[in-house]
Amino acid sequence: MNQPVLDVRGVSKRFPGVLALDDVSLTVAPGEVHALVGENGAGKSTLIKILTGVYRPDAGDVHYRGEPVAFGRPLDAQAAGISTIYQEVNLVPLMSVARNLFLGREPRGRFGLIDLARMNREAAEVLAGYGIDVDVRLPLRSLGLGAQQMVALARAVAIDARVVIMDEPTSSLEPREVDTLFRVVRELSGRGIAIVYVSHRLDELYQLCDRVTVLRDGRRVHTGELAGLDRLGLISLMLGRDAAEVRRDGLTGFSAHDAGDVEPILRVRDLSRAHQLHGISFDVRPGEVTGLGGLLGSGRSETAKAVVGALGADGEVTMAGQRLTRRSPAAAIRAGMAMLPEDRKAEGIVPGLSVRENIVLAAMPTLSRFGVVSRAKQDRIVETFMKRLRIKAASPEQKVSELSGGNQQKVLLARWLCLHPRLLLLDEPTRGIDVGAKAEVQALIDELAADGLAVVLISSDLEELVEGADRIVVLRAGAVVGELAGDDVTEDNIMTALAQEPAHD
Amino acid sequence: MTEATVKTYAPPDRIRPARLLQDYGVYAAVALLVLFNVAFTDNFLQAATLRTQLVQVAPVVIAALGMAMVIGSEGVDLSVGSVMALAAAVLPLYIGYGFWPAVLIALVVGGLVGVVNGTLVSVVGLQPIVATLALLVGGRGLALVFADGQLKGIKDGTLLELGTGELLGVPYTVLIAGCLAVVIGFVVQRTTYGRQLVAVGGNRAASHLAGLPVKRVLIGTYVLCGVLAALAGVLATARLGASDPSAIGNLMELSAITAVVVGGTPLTGGSIRVLGTVAGALLMQLVRATLINHDLPDSAAQMIQAGIIAVAVYIARERRTR
Ligand SMILES: Nc1ncnc2c1ncn2[C@@H]1O[C@H](COP(=O)(O)OP(=O)(O)OP(=O)(O)O)[C@@H](O)[C@H]1O
Numbered sequence: 001m002n003q004p005v006l007d008v009r010g011v012s013k014r015f016p017g018v019l020a021l022d023d024v025s026l027t028v029a030p031g032e033v034h035a036l037v038g039e040n041g042a043g044k045s046t047l048i049k050i051l052t053g054v055y056r057p058d059a060g061d062v063h064y065r066g067e068p069v070a071f072g073r074p075l076d077a078q079a080a081g082i083s084t085i086y087q088e089v090n091l092v093p094l095m096s097v098a099r100n101l102f103l104g105r106e107p108r109g110r111f112g113l114i115d116l117a118r119m120n121r122e123a124a125e126v127l128a129g130y131g132i133d134v135d136v137r138l139p140l141r142s143l144g145l146g147a148q149q150m151v152a153l154a155r156a157v158a159i160d161a162r163v164v165i166m167d168e169p170t171s172s173l174e175p176r177e178v179d180t181l182f183r184v185v186r187e188l189s190g191r192g193i194a195i196v197y198v199s200h201r202l203d204e205l206y207q208l209c210d211r212v213t214v215l216r217d218g219r220r221v222h223t224g225e226l227a228g229l230d231r232l233g234l235i236s237l238m239l240g241r242d243a244a245e246v247r248r249d250g251l252t253g254f255s256a257h258d259a260g261d262v263e264p265i266l267r268v269r270d271l272s273r274a275h276q277l278h279g280i281s282f283d284v285r286p287g288e289v290t291g292l293g294g295l296l297g298s299g300r301s302e303t304a305k306a307v308v309g310a311l312g313a314d315g316e317v318t319m320a321g322q323r324l325t326r327r328s329p330a331a332a333i334r335a336g337m338a339m340l341p342e343d344r345k346a347e348g349i350v351p352g353l354s355v356r357e358n359i360v361l362a363a364m365p366t367l368s369r370f371g372v373v374s375r376a377k378q379d380r381i382v383e384t385f386m387k388r389l390r391i392k393a394a395s396p397e398q399k400v401s402e403l404s405g406g407n408q409q410k411v412l413l414a415r416w417l418c419l420h421p422r423l424l425l426l427d428e429p430t431r432g433i434d435v436g437a438k439a440e441v442q443a444l445i446d447e448l449a450a451d452g453l454a455v456v457l458i459s460s461d462l463e464e465l466v467e468g469a470d471r472i473v474v475l476r477a478g479a480v481v482g483e484l485a486g487d488d489v490t491e492d493n494i495m496t497a498l499a500q501e502p503a504h505d
Numbered sequence: 506m507t508e509a510t511v512k513t514y515a516p517p518d519r520i521r522p523a524r525l526l527q528d529y530g531v532y533a534a535v536a537l538l539v540l541f542n543v544a545f546t547d548n549f550l551q552a553a554t555l556r557t558q559l560v561q562v563a564p565v566v567i568a569a570l571g572m573a574m575v576i577g578s579e580g581v582d583l584s585v586g587s588v589m590a591l592a593a594a595v596l597p598l599y600i601g602y603g604f605w606p607a608v609l610i611a612l613v614v615g616g617l618v619g620v621v622n623g624t625l626v627s628v629v630g631l632q633p634i635v636a637t638l639a640l641l642v643g644g645r646g647l648a649l650v651f652a653d654g655q656l657k658g659i660k661d662g663t664l665l666e667l668g669t670g671e672l673l674g675v676p677y678t679v680l681i682a683g684c685l686a687v688v689i690g691f692v693v694q695r696t697t698y699g700r701q702l703v704a705v706g707g708n709r710a711a712s713h714l715a716g717l718p719v720k721r722v723l724i725g726t727y728v729l730c731g732v733l734a735a736l737a738g739v740l741a742t743a744r745l746g747a748s749d750p751s752a753i754g755n756l757m758e759l760s761a762i763t764a765v766v767v768g769g770t771p772l773t774g775g776s777i778r779v780l781g782t783v784a785g786a787l788l789m790q791l792v793r794a795t796l797i798n799h800d801l802p803d804s805a806a807q808m809i810q811a812g813i814i815a816v817a818v819y820i821a822r823e824r825r826t827r
C-alpha cells in the first residue's frame with residue numbers, strides 16, 4: 001500500500017460521562033474509499049470532528065501527509081485540504097445558494113468586490129453538474145434537505161481537497177441524487193483523493209468502499225478489506241453479537257397486518273395548496289401502515305404537514321369521524337395525531353434542553369399540575385421510553401445536542417410515542433439510525449400497528465417502504481398517481497406508478 | 506485501570522474552562538469586586554453604603570428579569586425604559602383614586618405595551634428589535650404627552666413610603682426585587698409556561714410542531730416584561746418622590762440587556778439564567794460605584810463597562826462554537 005495520506009494513531013476522546021473514543025487508529029491511503037461504521041453513538045462523528053479540528057483529542061495524534069497535525073478549527077483543516085460534509089447540513093440557511101457554495105472564496109471583481117454576476121453564473125453551472133436546477137440567488141433554506149446536502153457536497157468537492165470526509169451524506173438524498181453522489185465519489189477516488197465514508201446503509205458501503213473500520217462503544221473492533229466481509233459479518237461486528245444470533249433475529253422488523261375493512265380513522269379529501277399539493281385524497285385505517293411513496297419533492301412531507309395543520313392547505317381532514325376545522329399542530333395533537341418531522345435539526349430537537357425535556361416537550365401539559373411541572377411523572381415516562389428505544393445518553397439530564405445523530409432521532413420518536421397517539425405520521429423515521437436500532441424502530445412501528453395504531457410512513461428507502469407498509473399511496477408532483485395494496489406493494493410497482501403520468505408542470 | 510475508575514475519572518477538557526467561566530464567571534467577578542472594595546474603599550461595609558448600592562440596582566434587576574425572559578425567547582425588548590417612563594407618567598394622573606388603583610393602572614399600561622410588542626413579534630412576525638423599537642420611541646413620547654412634559658411631585662404617603670421605607674432594615678424596593686427574582690426563577694425552572702418559553706426560544710419551529718402555544722407564550726413573555734418594567738418605573742418614581750417621565754428609565758433597555766448578557770444568558774435564546782441576571786446587574790452597579798468611589802472619570806467607567814460586555818459576549822461565543 002502506498003503512503004497513507006491520513007494516519008490516526010491511538011486517539012481517545014472523553015466527554016463528561018462517556019468515553020466517546022478509546023485508543024482508535026485509522027489509516028487512509030490516497031484514492032481509497034474507507035468506510036467508517038458502527039452503531040449510533042459508537043463515536044464515528046466524534047472521530048471525524050477530531051480529524052477536522054472541531055475537538056482536540058485527549059490522547060493520540062493525527063498525521064496528515066506524513067506530518068503530525070493539530071488543527072485549531074475546521075477552517076484550518078479545510079485550508080490544509082481536508083474537506084467535510086457533516087451529518088447535519090452545516091451551511092448558512094439565510095444566505096443565497098451561490099453564496100453558500102462560494103463562501104470564503106468568492107470570485108472578486110474590480111476593487112476586490114464580490115463579482116455577483118460571475119458567482120451566480122458559476123454556481124448555477126457547478127450545481128447543474130450535480131443535477132440540481134435551482135435559482136442560485138434564493139436563500140439556501142428554500143431548498144429541500146436533499147438539495148442542500150448536494151450544495152454541501154459541491155462545496156466540499158470544489159475546495160482543492162486531498163481528503164473528503166462524508167458523515168451520512170445520503171440520509172436526506174433521493175435515489176437519483178445518491179447516484180450523483182456515488183459518481184462524484186468514484187471520480188474523486190480516481191483522482192487520488194482519499195474518502196472517509198460514514199453510512200448506516202450497508203448497500204452503499206458495498207458499492208463504494210474498499211476498506212472498512214468498525215467502531216463499537218468508542219473502540220475500533222475491526223479494520224480490513226470490505227470485500228472479505230459479508231453483510232452479516234459486518235453487522236455482527238457492529239453489534240457485538242455473533243452472526244448466528246443476528247440471522248435468527250432477522251434484519252427488518254416488519255410483518256404484514258390485515259386491517260380488512262375497518263373504518264378509516266383518518267380521511268383526507270382534496271388537500272390542496274398552491275404549487276405543492278393538488279387535490280390529495282386518501283384514507284388511513286387503524287392497525288395498518290399506510291406508506292406515502294414518491295420522489296423528493298413529490299409532496300410527501302408537505303402532505304403530512306398539511307394533515308397535522310403545520311402547513312396551510314385547503315381540503316378536508318377528518319379524524320375519527322370529527323372534521324378538523326381550525327387546523328394547527330396543537331389541535332391535531334388533541335385529536336390524537338402525532339407527526340415526526342423530516343428535518344431533525346430545524347424542526348425536531350430543542351438543542352439547549354435536556355434529553356428529558358425534549359422527550360416530554362409535547363406531553364408537558366399532561367405531566368404537570370396547576371401549571372407546575374411534575375418531575376416525578378416526567379422521570380417515569382422518560383425512563384420507560386429511554387429503555388424501550390434504547391436511547392444512549394449519559395443521563396436523561398444530558399443536553400440533547402450532545403447525543404449522536406441516531407440517538408437524537410430516537411428522542412424525537414419518544415416525544416411522539418409518549419403522547420399515546422391514535423395516528424402516527426412518520427417522516428423518514430429511521431434516518432440516521434443504525435441497523436440494529438432500525439430493526440427495533442421498525443418492529444416498534446409494527447407492534448404499535450398491531451395494537452391498533454394507524455401509521456403513515458414516509459421513507460425514501462424503497463425497501464423499507466415496501467416491507468413496512470401494508471398499503472402505499474404513490475405521489476407525484478403533489479398529486480396521487482396510484483395506490484397499491486396487498487401483494488401489489490413492490491418496488492417495481494412503485495417505480496411504474498411513478499413513471500406513469502407526466503409531471504404536473 | 507479498571508472500568509469503574511475509568512468512568513469516574515474526569516480529565517481536564519478544553520471545553521471545561523470556557524464553560525465554567527460562562528457559568529460562574531459573573532459570580533466570581535462580583536465576589537472579587539466586593540473583596541476589592543472591602544479592602545480599598547472606605548466605609549464600603551457600612552449599612553448605608555450597601556443599602557444605597559442595593560436600592561440603586563433594584564429597578565435594574567426588575568427590568569432585567571423581564572428582559573432575560575424575552576431574550577430567552579430569542580427576542581429583545583427595547584421598550585422597557587419607555588415603559589418605565591409611561592408608568593411614571595400615569596401614576597400622578599390616577600393617584601387621586603388611591604395608591605393601589607394608581608399602581609395597578611401603571612402596571613396594566615406596562616402589560617398593554619407588552620401585548621402590542623408580543624403581537625407584533627408573534628402574530629405579525631416582525632423582528633423583535635424592530636417591533637419594540639417603535640415603542641422605545643413612541644412610548645416615551647406618549648409618556649411626555651400624559652405628563653404634559655412636566656415633572657410632578659408625589660404627595661401620596663403610601664407611594665413615598667414604598668420608595669423610602671424598609672422592613673427589618675431592608676428597603677422595600679430591594680425586598681421586592683429579591684422576591685421577584687425568586688418568583689421568576691421558579692417560573693422559568695418549574696412551570697410549564699417557563700419550560701415552554703425556553704423551548705420556543707431554543708427552536709420555534711420544533712415547538713410549533715410539538716403543539717406548544719407559541720403565540721401565547723411569546724405574547725405572555727412580552728406582557729410579563731412590560732409589567733415588570735412598569736413596576737420598575739413605579740419604584741423609581743417612588744424613590745425619587747416625583748414623576749419625571751423625561752428622565753426615568755433613560756437607557757434602561759441597555760442596562761437591562763447588559764445585566765442579562767453579563768449574567769451568561771445567550772442572546773441566541775433557548776436558555777435563561779435568572780440568578781446570573783441578578784448577579785450581572787449587581788456587577789455592573791458595583792463596577793460603576795467602585796470607579797466613582799476611586800475618582801475615575803465617567804468616561805473611563807463607561808469604557809470599562811464596555812470591556813466587561815465584550816468579555817461576556819466573547820465567553821458566550823466561545824461556548825457556542827465548541
Ligand atoms: N459534545 C458532546 N458532549 C458530550 N457527549 C458527546 C458529545 N458529542 C458526542 N458525545 C457522545 O459521544 C458518543 C459518540 O457520539 P458520536 O456522535 O460520535 O456517535 P456516532 O457514531 O456518530 O453515532 P450516529 O450514528 O448516531 O451519528 C455518544 O455517546 C455521544 O452521546
Ligand SMILES: [Mg+2]
Binds near residue numbers: 045087404
Ligand atoms: Mg454521527
